[in-house]
Amino acid sequence: MTDVALAFDLGGTELRAAMVSSAGEILSFLSVPTMAKEGPAAVLGQMEKLAAEILLRSPGMAPIGIGVGAPGPLDPLSGIVIAPPTLTGWHEVPLLALLSERLGLPAKLENDANAAAIGEWRHGAGRGATSVAFVTVSTGIGGGIVADGRILHGRRGLAGEIGHMTITSHGDRCFCGAIGCFEAVASGTALGKRATADTRPFDGSKLRALSADGDVTGRHVVEAARAGDPQALELLSVEAHWLGVGFTNLLHLYSPDIIVMGGGISNGFDLLESGIRATVEERAMSAYRSVPIVAAELGRHAGLVGAASLILHGDGGPALAPDPSRNSGAESPADLKEARHG
């Protein structure tokens, strides 16, 4: 029997859990709305319950460990979630120690973008590469870098914060306070803002029709462009330019074998691709120009598959094993050992 791992993708909106095989298959899957405003104890309770349910649905399967993707900033080496803006009351939470103790299994942690990067590298669009730059373009821009066969951590696991790389001197101030962040000019939010500024409610435009005359989002732009709307196509051409500038930087800085683009805006990758490539051709030094730039393949499951891969392929930092002396007397609402053998 092939090894399996229990994987969590802890988001500010949704908490997902899955049993994942070493081939990257999702064998069972559950999700609940994250109790993001209730603090860490409530969310840990949710994770325990989900784990128990997943195990009950996976008879005969004994996961060899738990892989977790969670919002950054977090320290994958110590297993501490530092202070994610989307989870209220989380401040330096030793999530790995808590989970490993409660569930009685070795556990590993990565930030969500790194987990998705590992998923796409092991089982998605980055298969077979040694170095992968994974970029997720949606509300913000995040990234995870596989460099020379392993995830790039840096100090406190904070490498790959590519959304806050300065690429221009223009544009709206980023929420981080700086001007010219990649995220501030190329995220789905930035695309939506430009589309909203380009149109007016009830102006009869395709974009405002799709947004019911409210603010236009990046997704509306992709949808309108797909229907051939010239205004939306022009907006995507500007979007592709900025993505190309940022991606060129990633080529020069990390020299990946491939750039993989995920996130909501990657639904429009086919419409953006030629513009991105034209900008890279224009700006990248010749040795970097031929590097493939492709859309992600695993969609919303990339983070779960990557989290499982931490356990199943030994990716990321060292695992935290449960402390038997502490675990022996722990009362767990979910009796995992029993469930695992049921």
Next chain:
Amino acid sequence: MTDVALAFDLGGTELRAAMVSSAGEILSFLSVPTMAKEGPAAVLGQMEKLAAEILLRSPGMAPIGIGVGAPGPLDPLSGIVIAPPTLTGWHEVPLLALLSERLGLPAKLENDANAAAIGEWRHGAGRGATSVAFVTVSTGIGGGIVADGRILHGRRGLAGEIGHMTITSHGDRCFCGAIGCFEAVASGTALGKRATADTRPFDGSKLRALSADGDVTGRHVVEAARAGDPQALELLSVEAHWLGVGFTNLLHLYSPDIIVMGGGISNGFDLLESGIRATVEERAMSAYRSVPIVAAELGRHAGLVGAASLILHGDGGPALAPDPSRNSGAESPADLKEARHG
């Protein structure tokens, strides 16, 4: 006896060789003007001669291998120098195979910026760190990145090309063809250009006095600023701003434990430091703001010390061992085996 290695720093102007101890000491040193216009065979001949002389000057020392720093682009894994602009006629030269065969020792290769980064990491300003961003600011801007305890290579060893990271939409076109490269706004050349544009021959300025009323260089600006010249101090303040913008990107992208600045302009590091820090404080996300930014310590020997470290500390990619079947019959102008035992 401690291990020693033979190190080369192959530059477009100067070819340096040294015997280096595992503690990073230069035990003997020689340099010659590089026969950069004569092609690879001439330079290889120079390297053989230097090796023989260094060995003659180091009685009783038997180097365990040869470490080489050479101008990029080069592929450290295959040991091939791809096409350095400063060496005429070098195109896909298998330098490692040639050197290893001729000198009968295992050999390793890194580009010069990576070699200097390893030198500063092992024995200089980056001692004890796990991740180091080394930036050399002189005619251009180069870099070498130590990430999670090893040099970052990426595809074909081309990672860390930080001089061609886009950080603005303004300024002169870079020699690479793009606008807004870090190098185009923050190199010593860019600083000199701004100083030259700010002054006129015979205008009585301190800067033109130092340049004998010719073009002003970055070094003149540092010298004038050190003497308290207000115009030069203002130019350095602009320089520090651009360095701060680029360094902030390096923090977000690589999350190093420390940034080490080398190159000619680092002679003015004490004058630039507060301006660099102010920009980083303003632009970096809070988790990155406390990272130390310091001047390099090893000066022009960083590359030699780092090249030796490839052998002595196992840094960089795998070593290329000489092929005994080919070497046995090789006629070498320098009889190294004899020299080594002399």
